[in-house]
Every structure is written in C-alpha cells, then in structure tokens.
Amino acid sequence: MTLTLYSFGPGANSLKPLATLYEKGLEFTPRFVDPAKFEQHSDWYKKINPRGQVPALDHDGKIVTESTVICEYLEDVFPDAGTSLRPADPYKRAEMRVWTKWVDEYFCWCVSTIGWAFGIKAIAQKMSDEEFEEHIRKNVPIPEQQLKWRRARNGFPQEMLDEEYRKVGVSIERLEATLSRQDYLVDSGYSLADICNFAIANGLQRPGGFFEGYVTEQKTPGVVAWLARINERPAIQEMFAKAKREELLKRVGEPASN
Numbered sequence: 388m389t390l391t392l393y394s395f396g397p398g399a400n401s402l403k404p405l406a407t408l409y410e411k412g413l414e415f416t417p418r419f420v421d422p423a424k425f426e427q428h429s430d431w432y433k434k435i436n437p438r439g440q441v442p443a444l445d446h447d448g449k450i451v452t453e454s455t456v457i458c459e460y461l462e463d464v465f466p467d468a469g470t471s472l473r474p475a476d477p478y479k480r481a482e483m484r485v486w487t488k489w490v491d492e493y494f495c496w497c498v499s500t501i502g503w504a505f506g507i508k509a510i511a512q513k514m515s516d517e518e519f520e521e522h523i524r525k526n527v528p529i530p531e532q533q534l535k536w537r538r539a540r541n542g543f544p545q546e547m548l549d550e551e552y553r554k555v556g557v558s559i560e561r562l563e564a565t566l567s568r569q570d571y572l573v574d575s576g577y578s579l580a581d582i583c584n585f586a587i588a589n590g591l592q593r594p595g596g597f598f599e600g601y602v603t604e605q606k607t608p609g610v611v612a613w614l615a616r617i618n619e620r621p622a623i624q625e626m627f628a629k630a631k632r633e634e635l636l637k638r639v640g641e642p643a644s645n
C-alpha cells in the first residue's frame with residue numbers, strides 16, 4: 388500500500404490532509420508542488436489533478452482530490468489507524484460535516500482572497516505582462532482561478548476586499564461563539580471539523596499579519612485557546628517540525644512515471 392500526498396506544505400487546504408495523515412500515523416510520501424514555480428499548473432501535475440490545484444492524494448494509483456474529501460477518504464479507508472477523527476454518533480458526525488462544509492463554502496474563501504490580495508502578488512508579478520497572460524490563458528484550467536491570478540497581479544477591487552474582511556469577522560465570531568463554550572467545534576472531541584477550520588484559522592492571530600486584530604486574547608479567547616490546543620498536539624507538532632526541516636517541502640518535480 389502506498390500513499391503520496393501532493394501539497395504546498397502545511398498551510399490552508401494542504402494542511403487538512405497533512406494533519407489527518409499525521410493524526411492517523413499513516414506512512415506517506417510527501418511531494419511538494421512549488422507554487423513559486425507555478426508547478427500546480429504544469430502538465431505533469433494536471434495529469435494528477437486536472438483542476439491544477441493542490442492537494443491531491445495518490446492511494447495505490449487512485450487519485451483523490453478536494454482537501455476535505457481526502458480527509459474523509461483517509462478515515463473511510465483507515466478507520467482504525469491512530470486517532471479517530473469523526474464522531475461515532477451520526478448526529479455529532481452531521482454537526483462535524485456542517486463545520487467542514489462551512490469552511491469549504493465560506494470561511495476558506497474570504498481568508499483566501501485576502502491572502503491572494505496581499506501574499507501572492509510577488510509570485511504573480513514574477514513574469515512579464517506577456518508571459519503572465521500566456522501562462523494564465525494556457526495553463527490555468529479554472530476560469531475563476533484565472534481571474535484570481537489576474538487580480539493577484541493587478542489588484543483586487545477595494546469593495547471586494549472590504550466584503551471579504553467583513554466575512555472574516557463573521558467567521559471568527561461564529562468560531563468564538565462555539566469555542567467560548569467548548570474545547571472543540573463538536574463537543575464529542577477533536578475531529579475533522581477542527582482540522583479543517585484550523586487549516587484556515589491558524590495564522591490569523593499572527594501580529595503584523597493581514598488579519599491583525601481579528602483573533603486576540605481579549606476579543607476571541609476561545610479561538611486563541613483552541614488554536615493553542617491544536618498547535619500543542621504531537622501530530623501537529625511533528626507535521627510543522629518536518630516542514631521546518633524541509634522534509635515536507637522537498638520539491639521532486641515531474642514523477643518518473645509521467
């Protein structure tokens with residue numbers, strides 16, 4: 388049995404399956420897809436995920452995409468490995484899925500747009516106008532992502548940024564409303580609800596970051612304590628330590644079989 392995870396390393400959507408693999412103690416080969424080289428848009432990678440996005444899991448030659456789906460797949464295939472990340476009770480499991488659906492449909496998008504507006508610009512401005520436009524037109528398969536890349540390079544409309552910041556505020560309030568009452572998003576314990584939200588929320592508390600003031604000890608003590616609680620987990624520490632030692636960030640380029 389072999390598992391290979393194609394990812395950008397432990398941040399955003401890539402963090403979800405990485406954290407799941409570490410929590411479950413599953414052996415896997417990490418393959419770093421380098422966003423600075425637009426490797427997610429390369430022909431070899433689009434044979435793995437035709438959408439030109441990470442993460443993607445290869446399980447014995449079967450490809451699974453969509454970060455939350457990969458996490459659920461790992462639980463389905465390896466239910467007894469390491470930590471169980473779904474509540475046994477069907478109602479609690481439904482609550483967990485409301486949280487993971489909400490991340491994918493709402494929380495991820497507002498945080499991502501701000502990240503693209505202020506963090507991706509440098510990558511997007513690496514090429515000349517002509518090179519950039521040709522790359523986007525030829526290699527980026529999703530029209531919405533083409534627009535996002537163009538906006539990352541040329542600027543997002545201010546009213547869009549204002550609206551996305553408003554949604555980040557709404558999202559943090561929603562997390563705080565639950566986390567001020569309980570340790571984890573579903574009261575039965577740590578689950579994929581926490582991993583998938585942590586993937587997007589971790590880092591929002593960073594002083595000097597794009598979201599300064601949204602997550603603070605004074606305003607959102609529940610969210611701050613929850614982030615710390617997850618960051619203290621041995622599996623999460625192992626994941627970040629491996630990334631720091633660059634073990635998760637080795638770029639391997641085009642696989643020999645492609």
Ligand SMILES: N[C@@H](CCC(=O)N[C@@H](CS)C(=O)NCC(=O)O)C(=O)O
Binds near residue numbers: 395401427452455
């Ligand atoms: N719905 C997808 C979204 C994947 C996604 O947005 N991936 C981002 C990284 S977090 C990506 O590959 N961005 C690069 C690009 O679109 O060029 C999932 O959850 O896996």
